[in-house]
Amino acid sequence: MSKTWCPLPWMSQAIRSNGDLRVCCQANTAEGRGILYKESGEAYNGADGNLTEARNANLMCSIRKDMIAGQWPSACVRCQREEEAGLVSRRSYEITNWESQIDFDQAKLGTQEDGKIDADDFPVRAMDIRFGNKCNLKCRMCSPMDSNSWYEDHYNLFGATYQEASGEVRLVPNEKGRFSTTPIRYDWYESETFWRDLDNLIPQVKYIQTVGGEPFLIDQYYDFLERMIDKGYAGDTTLESNSNLTVLPDRALDLWKHFKRIRIGASIDGVGKVNDYIRHPSKWHLLEKNLHRLDKAEGPFELWFTSTIQVANILHFPELVKWKLESEFQRFNNRRERPILTPHVLHRPLFFNIRILPLEVKSKIAAHLYSLLPWFDSYFSNDAEGKRKAAFYSANYKEMVDSFISYMNKEDWSHELPKFWAVTQGLDKLRGESFSETFPELFSMLEPHLNSKESERYKIVRTL
Numbered sequence: 001m002s003k004t005w006c007p008l009p010w011m012s013q014a015i016r017s018n019g020d021l022r023v024c025c026q027a028n029t030a031e032g033r034g035i036l037y038k039e040s041g042e043a044y045n046g047a048d049g050n051l052t053e054a055r056n057a058n059l060m061c062s063i064r065k066d067m068i069a070g071q072w073p074s075a076c077v078r079c080q081r082e083e084e085a086g087l088v089s090r091r092s093y094e095i096t097n098w099e100s101q102i103d104f105d106q107a108k109l110g111t112q113e114d115g116k117i118d119a120d121d122f123p124v125r126a127m128d129i130r131f132g133n134k135c136n137l138k139c140r141m142c143s144p145m146d147s148n149s150w151y152e153d154h155y156n157l158f159g160a161t162y163q164e165a166s167g168e169v170r171l172v173p174n175e176k177g178r179f180s181t182t183p184i185r186y187d188w189y190e191s192e193t194f195w196r197d198l199d200n201l202i203p204q205v206k207y208i209q210t211v212g213g214e215p216f217l218i219d220q221y222y223d224f225l226e227r228m229i230d231k232g233y234a235g236d237t238t239l240e241s242n243s244n245l246t247v248l249p250d251r252a253l254d255l256w257k258h259f260k261r262i263r264i265g266a267s268i269d270g271v272g273k274v275n276d277y278i279r280h281p282s283k284w285h286l287l288e289k290n291l292h293r294l295d296k297a298e299g300p301f302e303l304w305f306t307s308t309i310q311v312a313n314i315l316h317f318p319e320l321v322k323w324k325l326e327s328e329f330q331r332f333n334n335r336r337e338r339p340i341l342t343p344h345v346l347h348r349p350l351f352f353n354i355r356i357l358p359l360e361v362k363s364k365i366a367a368h369l370y371s372l373l374p375w376f377d378s379y380f381s382n383d384a385e386g387k388r389k390a391a392f393y394s395a396n397y398k399e400m401v402d403s404f405i406s407y408m409n410k411e412d413w414s415h416e417l418p419k420f421w422a423v424t425q426g427l428d429k430l431r432g433e434s435f436s437e438t439f440p441e442l443f444s445m446l447e448p449h450l451n452s453k454e455s456e457r458y459k460i461v462r463t464l
């Protein structure tokens with residue numbers, strides 16, 4: 001089998017928060033962000049009613065050809081980098097997820113020389129739909145494209161425009177200081193054409209991933225679930241969402257009971273003030289309450305914690321692991337084969353990526369992460385079951401830390417440090433927060449490398 005083959009370009013469709021169609025969410029890291037364009041140069045959009053036509057967009061065809069030839073498509077650079085660093089890429093687990101539906105030989109046989117496929121031969125089994133950018137948080141590593149709560153900070157810190165893959169977007173404040181975007185809008189999912197298109201696909205689809213913004217805040221998400229239940233497809237469909245879980249409405253808990261499986265990745269980047277700082281304005285005590293409520297709710301749940309490892313939280317990873325084990329969740333990452341947590345390294349923005357850390361800081365961080373290893377023996381009991389758990393979890397922890405360190409050390413991007421510091425200070429000022437007070441240990445390691453003068457080179461356009 002080709003070492004770069006992935007089933008997604010043959011059986012899945014993905015829609016960005018502005019409605020543009022793309023290869024898959026991982027391709028967001030690549031130049032061009034994996035967006036599918038028509039011959040006219042215009043991006044395919046979920047609102048236009050071209051879901052089936054987009055399956056043979058030029059980019060999809062060239063990705064299929066590359067994969068069949070055993071080459072990495074440039075759109076798949078994230079999976080490529082992760083695999084080269086010894087991490088488990090989405091490509092590898094999607095092969096396992098879909099092995100009963102599609103394999104390499106089948107894909108190769110059904111693909112024409114120019115990379116096109118007949119949509120009837122390869123039904124859409126998985127959909128990744130992002131219903132706009134409505135979100136109640138403005139996480140440090142996020143942007144106006146994925147959270148409308150980011151509009152004001154972006155306007156004040158970087159200016160009135162930002163670059164979407166399909167063009168420049170302008171933030172326009174009204175008299176009350178509320179912002180809207182032009183010309184791109186994020187309400188594409190209100191298009192009736194989209195729902196008609198989706199109705200045609202729903203009978204084929206077995207797996208629907210919905211992400212926001214924050215999907216649990218979005219009314220259309222619940223309307224969508226009700227439609228699936230009414231049409232009789234819910235019992236055969238798995239739903240997956242990534243959520244910040246700062247909201248957990250009763251309506252969601254009632255609807256989820258009807259589905260085959262509900263998979264939720266809770267985005268947690270640290271404990272207490274670490275999470276609140278990164279995922280502003282989340283409140284840890286409320287979030288923890290929702291986590292325990294979901295952990296005990298009735299329904300076909302599979303739950304896990306997904307953590308984005310970046311400059312601000314890498315040193316605090318041991319704390320997060322201890323919190324997870326000490327909280328004794330029933331469902332979150334609790335299947336025997338599941339890791340303690342399901343972390344992934346942040347790729348973009350580059351200035352928050354752990355590769356920007358100076359070499360000396362990287363080695364101090366590595367030593368700190370490994371220093372947790374003896375804790376597992378002391379935490380679990382001394383009987384046979386306790387020893388088994390200690391061995392399993394410490395090996396699992398070491399594997400995660402090895403992969404972060406291997407990724408972090410692979411390249412030196414410390415030239416991004418001035419930009420990291422400029423943006424961090426800018427956001428601190430706007431949000432009334434302080435990096436140095438929230439992360440005193442990391443700050444003392446970084447301080448000798450932070451040159452405020454050099455940071456000034458970066459354009460922070462508003463007076464803060």
Ligand code: SF4
Pocket residue numbers: 005006007008009023024025026027075076077078079089090091094
């Ligand atoms: S290889 Fe990775 S980036 Fe490419 S389609 Fe598969 S999951 Fe997406």
